[in-house]
Amino acid sequence: MKSKSFKIQELVPLSIVGLFHEDVLWNMIDDKLIKSIDKIKEVFPKGSIIINNYLWSGDRNQSGIRTKNSKYYSEGSMHSVGKAVDMIFTAYTVDEVREYILANQQEFPLIGGLELASWLHVDVRSRRKGKIFMFDTNGIQVKYE
Helix, strand or coil, X not given: CXXXXXXXXXXXXXXXXXXXXXXHHHHXXXXXXXXXXXXXXXXXXXXCEECCCHHHCCXXXXXXXXXXXXXXCCCCCHHHHCCXXXXXXXXXXXXXXXXHHHHCHHHCCCCCEEEECCCEEEECCCCECCECEEXXXXXXXXXXX
């Protein structure tokens, strides 16, 4: 599945773009994540949503999939299995977006995890008891919302 709103380069690091055909790269991203980030863009259409931006000479390269050669790689991370992205918004605050998602979880049924950080970490892990898992930047559970 391909995203309606994002290019593959926004979801994978530059180090693997030339190694695989684009269709293979898309298959590395969980379809639930693609549906979820497209829904976020649909609900928050103003401005840009930045994930990886190296395609436009930006400095973000590890905000989607993280490979073993990434300094941010963690074996248990949702990023390492194509199930997470970190997003920055130009027209909305991260808190606005996070609070909207939590208040309207039925609109985002595939999102299973949100991180309390200065960016919006979205992942598609399984929900527990139908609730989104909230955690801090150390991965420590804060609460289920």
